[in-house]
Amino acid sequence: MIPIIQPVFGPEELAAVAAVLKSGWVVQGPRVEAFENDLAAIGGADHAVAVSSGTAGLHLALIAANVRAGDDVIVPSLSFIATTNAVWMVGANPVFADVAPDLPNITPDSVDRVWTPQTRAVIAVHQLGVPFDRQEMRRLCHDRGAVLIEDAACALGSLHKGEAIAQDAEFSVFSFHPRKVITTGEGGAILTNNPEHAERLRRLRQHGMSIAADQRHQGGKREQYLEPAWNFRMTDLQAAVGVEQLRRLGEIIERRRLLAARYEVLLAKCYEVAPLQPRADDHWNVQTFCVCVAPGQGDPATRRDEVLRRLNDQGIGARRGILAAHLEPAWHDLLRDPLPYTEAWAAQSLALPLYHNLSDDEQQQVVDALVEALGHVP
Numbered sequence: 001m002i003p004i005i006q007p008v009f010g011p012e013e014l015a016a017v018a019a020v021l022k023s024g025w026v027v028q029g030p031r032v033e034a035f036e037n038d039l040a041a042i043g044g045a046d047h048a049v050a051v052s053s054g055t056a057g058l059h060l061a062l063i064a065a066n067v068r069a070g071d072d073v074i075v076p077s078l079s080f081i082a083t084t085n086a087v088w089m090v091g092a093n094p095v096f097a098d099v100a101p102d103l104p105n106i107t108p109d110s111v112d113r114v115w116t117p118q119t120r121a122v123i124a125v126h127q128l129g130v131p132f133d134r135q136e137m138r139r140l141c142h143d144r145g146a147v148l149i150e151d152a153a154c155a156l157g158s159l160h161k162g163e164a165i166a167q168d169a170e171f172s173v174f175s176f177h178p179r180k181v182i183t184t185g186e187g188g189a190i191l192t193n194n195p196e197h198a199e200r201l202r203r204l205r206q207h208g209m210s211i212a213a214d215q216r217h218q219g220g221k222r223e224q225y226l227e228p229a230w231n232f233r234m235t236d237l238q239a240a241v242g243v244e245q246l247r248r249l250g251e252i253i254e255r256r257r258l259l260a261a262r263y264e265v266l267l268a269k270c271y272e273v274a275p276l277q278p279r280a281d282d283h284w285n286v287q288t289f290c291v292c293v294a295p296g297q298g299d300p301a302t303r304r305d306e307v308l309r310r311l312n313d314q315g316i317g318a319r320r321g322i323l324a325a326h327l328e329p330a331w332h333d334l335l336r337d338p339l340p341y342t343e344a345w346a347a348q349s350l351a352l353p354l355y356h357n358l359s360d361d362e363q364q365q366v367v368d369a370l371v372e373a374l375g376h377v378p
């Protein structure tokens with residue numbers, strides 16, 4: 001079996017977890033703080049607030065943006081389901097914008113087309129780590145008085161026109177699920193350049209408490225609960241892994257870019273698949289190596305699904321590329337404008353195995369199996 005992804009752990013992660021266990025302090029504490037400092041530096045933001053998942057991060061960003069029940073929030077349907085579900089979590093209404101034909105991201109134009117008088121925020125996704133046009137999207141939201149929340153779940157280490165993904169961001173939300181370039185098992189973080197947002201987010205992630213948990217336990221200070229809130233804390237065990245993973249980030253991304261370039265060479269003559277191409281002036285972390293399978297005579301998704309089935313039968317852990325929320329039962333009934341590019345991406349995209357220790361032989365096996373599958377599926 002060649003899996004879709006395999007995390008990269010070494011003795012450093014093991015030692016870091018052991019040190020936390022020996023310390024006796026396993027919940028949110030000094031390792032979370034260290035992880036946040038490193039993340040803020042890498043993301044180009046003043047503050048990082050670690051949380052239990054990327055989904056929790058989106059949820060809290062919406063609360064901190066003062067999005068309320070009945071507000072509209074523009075999102076791509078083409079994204080992992082958490083992007084849309086986060087809007088539902090705060091009682092607001094998701095409004096789907098279409099993506100570009102050549103990139104799986106919503107654009108200022110497509111957002112403008114679905115804007116409503118109730119639009120309070122936009123969640124734009126750096127899909128598969130490919131940056132969207134941050135400056136233009138920020139300008140649009142700023143001019144209309146809406147908040148831009150960047151779903152950067154996949155985008156740690158990507159650069160847009162030389163800028164880190166959270167530079168100047170109001171809210172940029174990352175995930176550390178194992179499908180991402182680095183992992184803490186589960187985990188997420190919100191990066192922001194606004195100190196008031198940072199302070200509120202720290203409160204919202206732990207029951208609305210006025211002081212940090214370690215101050216409360218170690219310093220004997222009495223806490224107050226300033227507003228109703230959640231428990232979305234990351235543990236020090238996770239953060240200790242995260243600190244070590246961040247040290248490897250540069251090396252991991254270089255390796256992924258090399259493997260992606262090699263896939264492109266190996267697939268150069270396979271005209272039935274088109275690898276995703278980011279913009280030339282962006283530095284892509286290659287969170288996923290994604291190709292679009294050319295539609296055959298019939299339904300394009302049927303052809304992609306048949307190719308996928310054949311790959312999986314051969315022990316190749318490929319996956320469908322990007323889902324569209326409006327095609328899933330949970331969001332099928334939502335009224336919306338047509339989403340032709342979203343549906344094309346959802347039908348044709350296919351994710352191939354990509355991980356640090358993928359060998360040349362394994363990569364060749366993936367390509368051979370793909371070429372064979374395409375030959376059998378007209």
Ligand SMILES: Cc1ncc(COP(=O)(O)O)c(C=O)c1O
Nearest residue numbers: 053054055080082153175176177
């Ligand atoms: C675009 C996007 N947004 C949000 C999430 C949710 O992150 P998590 O799984 O950490 O909750 C993910 C991934 O899993 C994602 O790919």
